[in-house]
Structures are given as structure tokens and as C-alpha cells.
Amino acid sequence: MQDLKFTMEVAEKLSYIKRNLQEVLGEDKIVEILKSRDVKIxxxxxxxxxxxxxxxxxxxxxxxxxRAGCEVTILFADVHAYLDNMKAPWELxxxxxxxxxxxxxxxxxxxxVELDKLKFVKGTDFQLSKEYTLDVYRLSSMVSEHDARKAGAEVVKQVEHPLLSGLLYPxxxxxxxxxxxxxxxxxxxDQRKIFxxxxxxxxxxxxxxxxxxxxPMVPGLTGTKMSSSEEDSKIDLLDSAAQVKKKLKKAFCEPGNITDNGVLSFCKHVLFPLRSSAFEIKRPAEHGGDAQYNTYEELEQAFGKEEVHPGDLKNSVEMYLNALLEPIRQEFEKPELKKLTSQAYPIQKKKGAAPQATGGGDDELVPSRLDLRVGKITSIKQHPEADSLFVETVDLGEECGPRxxxxxxxxxxxxxxxxxxxxxxxxxxxxxxMRGIESQAMLMCASLEDxxxxxxxxxxxxxxxxxxxxxxGYEQGKPDEKLNPKKKIWEKLQPGLxxxxQHEAQWQGNSLMSKLGKIMTKSVKKSPIK
Incomplete structure (x- = not known):
């Protein structure tokens, strides 16, 4: 009888561990561990x-x-984030x-979830140690470039000539x-190849x-993978109730479609696992009245038969989602967390418009649209037709030669x-x-107004x-090939420089950086950059 009880406990724990997963590699090992102790994940x-x-x-x-009694560690992979094309400096x-x-x-x-049952670790807590570094070198002596690229194919951006950082990632x-x-x-x-x-x-x-x-990869609200870089595909954890309503209203939720439906998938993978009571659909009596579903399978079947309208499903998801988000919103009303949010994710506000996230869309006034590069002046002379002008030959690291x-x-x-x-x-x-000679770039200078x-x-x-x-603080997106003079992008961004x-060159209080450090001046300070 005791053995039967023990077997049932193992089966119950395994059921929680496997619930809603798409695939498990090495399930037999987990079962063996459960027979003697809790699993560490x-x-x-x-x-x-x-x-x-x-x-x-x-x-x-x-x-x-x-719930299965596992010991869980959450890793904040800051070294991995840095290796992702160095999109952000260490300070950020x-x-x-x-x-x-x-x-x-x-x-x-x-x-x-009780936080005392969890362990939180940063990558830099151990990934910079001597032992770890030596293991990186040992591993690099065994792994081919082909295997490293293949392992990261689904999670590391694939290019013809990849950076070594992307090959180290897996x-x-x-x-x-x-x-x-x-x-x-x-x-x-999507990480299966790394596993x-x-x-x-x-x-x-x-x-x-x-x-x-x-x-599984859960569809976003546009019907694709939910991504932090696609504004329409995601709901931010700090979005207001009005923003949640607006985004859910535009969400892809085709009647009867149970396969490519981000709203329905969210119910399956989040709302149902977290609920101890029935999932409710609220609707007027003329549209069938309120309905309750005790399992996701019941809801999916009803939606597939079009017994549940997409609008009614969205309304219910909106209600449950706001219930999840409200404690988070309240927590981040604290002044110190508001400050942290603005520092960790600086935003650019357009005049008369809502805040825009960092990026580089056609209508976003973000500095990543500027193609700023180091150049070397290899020769210089006075302009033959203008006493105030210099004509410079500048090496900008381009195959086509200097400008x-x-x-x-x-x-x-x-x-x-x-x-x-x-x-x-x-x-x-x-x-x-300029007086008959074409200027193909601009040397950036700090200059007092006079x-x-x-x-x-x-x-x-x-x-x-x-x-x-x-x-x-701004991701290094691809700059505009040419700044459209009609849209006056440069003219709108320049006042922020x-x-x-402290002699630090900045845009709206954020430092200008290269991979080697900050852009500075030697003598001029408290001045515009032109």
C-alpha cells in the first residue's frame, strides 16, 4: 500500500511538471530523481x-x-544579453x-507564488569565474563552427558572417x-537545438x-510569436486597463480557429493553469447568457463550434488579465520602481503623441536612425572658393573608399x-x-552658441x-540609409545633442557610446553638438 502511495505521488508530481509542455527530453531521468528527492530546475x-x-x-x-516540490532557480542572463550584439552597455x-x-x-x-521557494541568480555571479571561463575554452576546443551555428539557429540572429559572440551563446x-x-x-x-x-x-x-x-511557442496577439520588439504583438506588464482593452480589441481571434489563436492560447497556458475555479464567459441573455468552463478543453471545443464569440472571449480574457496585472501596476507605482523603469528603458516622447519605445521605425524619432561612425581625416585643405571652409578626405571604414x-x-x-x-x-x-564641392558626411563638433x-x-x-x-539605452537598430530631408529627422533629433x-556627449541625457567607451570633449562643456 505504501509503494502504491509512493508511486501515485511520483505520478502526480510528474503530471505537474509535464502539464502543457510540448516536449520533454530525458523524462526517465526525472522519474528516477522523483523516487528519491525533489527535482532541481x-x-x-x-x-x-x-x-x-x-x-x-x-x-x-x-x-x-x-507545486511538484521542485527547487527552481531563475537566471537573469546578463552576460547572454551583452553577447546579443552588445545592444546595451553594462551600465544599462x-x-x-x-x-x-x-x-x-x-x-x-x-x-x-511564494518567493522564498525560489532562487534568483545573475549570470555575472558565476560566468566570469576562472573555472567557468576555462570550461568555455575547453568547450570551444570541441565544438565546430557548424555545430555552434546550428545550436543557436532558432534564438541567435543568423547572418552570413556571424559574430563570435553569437557562436558562444549556446x-x-x-x-x-x-x-x-x-x-x-x-x-x-525554440531552444531545442541548444538543449x-x-x-x-x-x-x-x-x-x-x-x-x-x-x-510550445505561444502565438502573440498578431497570430505570430509574441515579441518584445513587435509592439502590436504584445501587452506590456505595465499597460493600463485602457491599453489592454485597445490591444485585445485588435488581437487576431478568428471565429472557430483553435490553432492560430493567441487569445485562446493565453487561456490554455496561463489563465486555466492558474485558476482554481471555472472560467466564465460573460454575455447578455440574447447572446446565450453567461457560460462556465471547468477545463480548457471545454472552452476550446465550444470556441471551435463557434458557441463562444471572439468578442466575448476577449472580454473575459481582458477581465482576468487585468486582475493579474493590477497588483503589478500598483507595485510599480512606487517612486523607486518608476525611476528604475525609466532608467532601464529610456523612451522618446514625440510632441503631442504617446511615448515611443526605443527602436527605429519610419515614424519614430529615435537616435538609432542616425548613422554615426568614427572617421579618420587622412588629408585636409582649404576650400578653393570659400575661406571659411575646409575640404577633408575621410576614411570611414568603407570598401568604396574615403568620402x-x-x-x-x-x-x-x-x-x-x-x-x-x-x-x-x-x-x-x-x-x-558647398561652393561646387559635394560634402558626403558631417564632422560632429561641440560649439558654444557664440x-x-x-x-x-x-x-x-x-x-x-x-x-x-x-x-x-537605445538598441542599435539599422540606421536610415539616407535621412529624408523633407521629414527633417536630423533637425528634430539634433536639439537633443x-x-x-563632465564633457560627456549625450542625446537627451543618454551618453553617446562606441564599443570602447564614451564620446567626450577635451575642453568644451555645457554646449550643443552640431
């Missing part, structure tokens, strides 16, 4: 874009793991780690299993092979100081003829022609 998230409501899918599974990533921890704790509290995720001492790693099915990579290579390092638990740049600096900056110097150039303005002090911006030591310069009291 880790879930990691790279601290890049803002978490959105799709994170509730992972949170509901973490709740399942805890530190703020984003704090934001992720605060928002995820608020989410877990909202769904009734190996680090595999090593995390050993250094976090877990029995299983949990993630989306099989870990199963292949960890034993070659002398470490045990772990099990892997995979969630001609005209600067109105004669009498303000000496020719000797400019010759062979490195500077910052704006490279996607429309070329313009021009009593003018100084070209200085780039970090060790910079090379072609190095990209970006604004801290300024050198502060």
Missing part, C-alpha cells in the same frame, strides 16, 4: 527587451514546478537586471546547467547530461589639429554641394574608422 531569461504578458506562460510553469544591463528581478517577482506574487547556456547544479533546464521549444547541444557536449566535458522541459567632407571650421580649429585626427561623423545626411569655443568630438583611444557610435558638465 532552472529557467533563464536574457535581460534585454521588457518582459510582457507572454512571460506569464513561463511563470505559470514555474508555479507548476513548485545592470539596470535591466534590477528591472527584470522586480517585475518577475511582482508577476510571481500576482499569481500566488555553449554558455549549456554550461549554466552544470554551474547551477540543476537536473533539468526549462525553456521554449540537444548541451546533451551532446556536457558529457564530453565530464559533466552529466540533463533533462530538458520545453514549452569628401566639408567643414566650416577654418578660423575656429586649426588645419594641423584636424589632419590625421579621428572624429565622429554623421554619415547618412543627404549629400550637399562660437567662441568649437571642438570636434573625441572618440575613445583605440577606435578605428568605421566603428559605430550609438546612444546608451549636448555636451554636459
Amino acid at each position: 532552472y529557467w533563464g531569461t536574457a535581460t534585454t527587451g521588457k518582459p510582457h504578458v507572454a512571460y506569464f506562460v513561463a511563470m505559470s510553469k514555474i508555479a507548476d514546478f513548485l 544591463l545592470e539596470l535591466r537586471v534590477k528591472y527584470y528581478e522586480a517585475i518577475i517577482k511582482a508577476m510571481l506574487t500576482s499569481i500566488g 555553449g554558455l547556456q549549456a554550461l549554466d546547467e552544470e554551474y547551477l547544479k540543476c537536473d533539468a533546464q526549462f525553456g521554449g521549444v 540537444t547541444y548541451a546533451e551532446k557536449y556536457l558529457p564530453q566535458l565530464g559533466y552529466s547530461k540533463r533533462s530538458h522541459l520545453m514549452n 569628401t567632407v566639408i567643414s566650416g571650421l577654418n578660423g575656429l580649429v586649426s588645419m594641423e589639429k584636424l589632419d590625421q585626427s579621428l572624429g565622429l561623423f554623421l554619415c547618412n545626411l543627404k549629400p550637399v554641394k 562660437h567662441s569655443q568649437v571642438e570636434p568630438l573625441s572618440v575613445p583611444e583605440g577606435s578605428a574608422p568605421g566603428d559605430r557610435v550609438f546612444v546608451e 549636448f555636451v554636459n558638465e
Whole structure:
């Protein structure tokens, strides 16, 4: 009788662990562990874009793991975030780690998870250690470029000539299993190739092979994968009730469609697992009256038969979702969390418009639209037709060769100081003829309003022609090929450029950065950049 009870307990725990998963690799190992102790599981998230409501899918599974008695570690993968094409500098990533921890704790509290049963770890807590670093080197001696690319195919951006950082990414995720001492790693099915990579290579390092638990990829509100970079496909965790209503109203929810339906999928993977009571559809008597569904399968069947209208389903999801989000909104009304949010994810407000997230759409006034690059002035002479102008030949690291740049600096900056110097150039303005010679870029300078002090911006030591310069806190999206003069993008962005009291070049208070550090001035301060 005791053995039967023990078997039932193992089966119940396994049922919670597997609920709603798409695939489990190494289930037999999990069963064996459950016979003697609780399973140790880790879930990691790279601290890049803002978490959105799709994170509730992972949170509901973490709740399942805890119901099964599992020991759960949540990894804030800041090193992985940095390796993702260095979209954000370390200073910003530190703020984003704090934001992720605060928002995820608020989410877990909202769904009734006790935080004392969880362990929170940062990648930098262990991934910079001597032992871990040596294992990275050991792993790199075993893995081919082909296998590394294949492993990251679903989660690392694929290009013809990938950065080494993207090839390291899967190996680090595999090593995390050993250094976090877990029995299983949990993630989306899009990470399956990384999981099989870990199963292949960890034993070659002398470490045990772990099990892997995979969630399906839940459709977003547009019918595709919910993404933090696609505004219409996601509901932010801090969106107001009005914003939730607006986005759900536009959500893809075709009558009778039970396969490509983000609203219905959210019910399956979040709302039903978290509910202890029936799911209610509220509707007028003339439309069938209120209805209750005790299981997701009942709701799906009714929706497939078109007994539940998409509008009624959306209204119910809106009600339940707002109930989940309200405690999070209230938590982030605290002044310190409001400040953290604005620092971790700076936003640009258009005049008379709602705040715009960092990015680079055609209508967004974000600095990533500017093609700012390091250039070297390889020769310089006075313009033959204008005493105030210099004609410079500038190496911008382009295969097509140097560009001609005209600067109105004669009498303000000496020719000797400019010759062979490195500077910052704006490279996607429309070329313009100045006294018969076409200028193909612009040298960026700090200048007091009365021009009593003018100084070209200085780039970090060790910079090379072609190095990209970006604004801290804004993702390095692809700049406009050419700034449309009719839309006056440069004219609207330029007033935000300024050198502060500490000689730091900034845009709206966010530092101009290259991969080697900040853009500075040597003498001029508290001045516009033109």
C-alpha cells in the first residue's frame, strides 16, 4: 500500500511538471530523481527587451514546478544579453537586471507564488569565474563552427558572417546547467537545438547530461510569436486597463480557429493553469447568457463550434488579465520602481503623441536612425572658393573608399589639429554641394552658441574608422540609409545633442557610446553638438 502511495505521488508530481509542455527530453531521468528527492530546475531569461504578458506562460510553469516540490532557480542572463550584439552597455544591463528581478517577482506574487521557494541568480555571479571561463575554452576546443551555428539557429540572429559572440551563446547556456547544479533546464521549444547541444557536449566535458522541459511557442496577439520588439504583438506588464482593452480589441481571434489563436492560447497556458475555479464567459441573455468552463478543453471545443464569440472571449480574457496585472501596476507605482523603469528603458516622447519605445521605425524619432561612425581625416585643405571652409578626405571604414567632407571650421580649429585626427561623423545626411564641392558626411563638433569655443568630438583611444557610435539605452537598430530631408529627422533629433558638465556627449541625457567607451570633449562643456 505504501509503494502504491509512493508511486501515485511520483505520478502526480510528474503530471505537474509535464502539464502543457510540448516536449520533454530525458523524462526517465526525472522519474528516477522523483523516487528519491525533489527535482532541481532552472529557467533563464536574457535581460534585454521588457518582459510582457507572454512571460506569464513561463511563470505559470514555474508555479507548476513548485507545486511538484521542485527547487527552481531563475537566471537573469546578463552576460547572454551583452553577447546579443552588445545592444546595451553594462551600465544599462545592470539596470535591466534590477528591472527584470522586480517585475518577475511582482508577476510571481500576482499569481500566488511564494518567493522564498525560489532562487534568483545573475549570470555575472558565476560566468566570469576562472573555472567557468576555462570550461568555455575547453568547450570551444570541441565544438565546430557548424555545430555552434546550428545550436543557436532558432534564438541567435543568423547572418552570413556571424559574430563570435553569437557562436558562444549556446555553449554558455549549456554550461549554466552544470554551474547551477540543476537536473533539468526549462525553456521554449525554440531552444531545442541548444538543449540537444548541451546533451551532446556536457558529457564530453565530464559533466552529466540533463533533462530538458520545453514549452510550445505561444502565438502573440498578431497570430505570430509574441515579441518584445513587435509592439502590436504584445501587452506590456505595465499597460493600463485602457491599453489592454485597445490591444485585445485588435488581437487576431478568428471565429472557430483553435490553432492560430493567441487569445485562446493565453487561456490554455496561463489563465486555466492558474485558476482554481471555472472560467466564465460573460454575455447578455440574447447572446446565450453567461457560460462556465471547468477545463480548457471545454472552452476550446465550444470556441471551435463557434458557441463562444471572439468578442466575448476577449472580454473575459481582458477581465482576468487585468486582475493579474493590477497588483503589478500598483507595485510599480512606487517612486523607486518608476525611476528604475525609466532608467532601464529610456523612451522618446514625440510632441503631442504617446511615448515611443526605443527602436527605429519610419515614424519614430529615435537616435538609432542616425548613422554615426568614427572617421579618420587622412588629408585636409582649404576650400578653393570659400575661406571659411575646409575640404577633408575621410576614411570611414568603407570598401568604396574615403568620402569628401566639408567643414566650416577654418578660423575656429586649426588645419594641423584636424589632419590625421579621428572624429565622429554623421554619415547618412543627404549629400550637399558647398561652393561646387559635394560634402558626403558631417564632422560632429561641440560649439558654444557664440562660437567662441568649437571642438570636434573625441572618440575613445583605440577606435578605428568605421566603428559605430550609438546612444546608451537605445538598441542599435539599422540606421536610415539616407535621412529624408523633407521629414527633417536630423533637425528634430539634433536639439537633443549636448555636451554636459563632465564633457560627456549625450542625446537627451543618454551618453553617446562606441564599443570602447564614451564620446567626450577635451575642453568644451555645457554646449550643443552640431
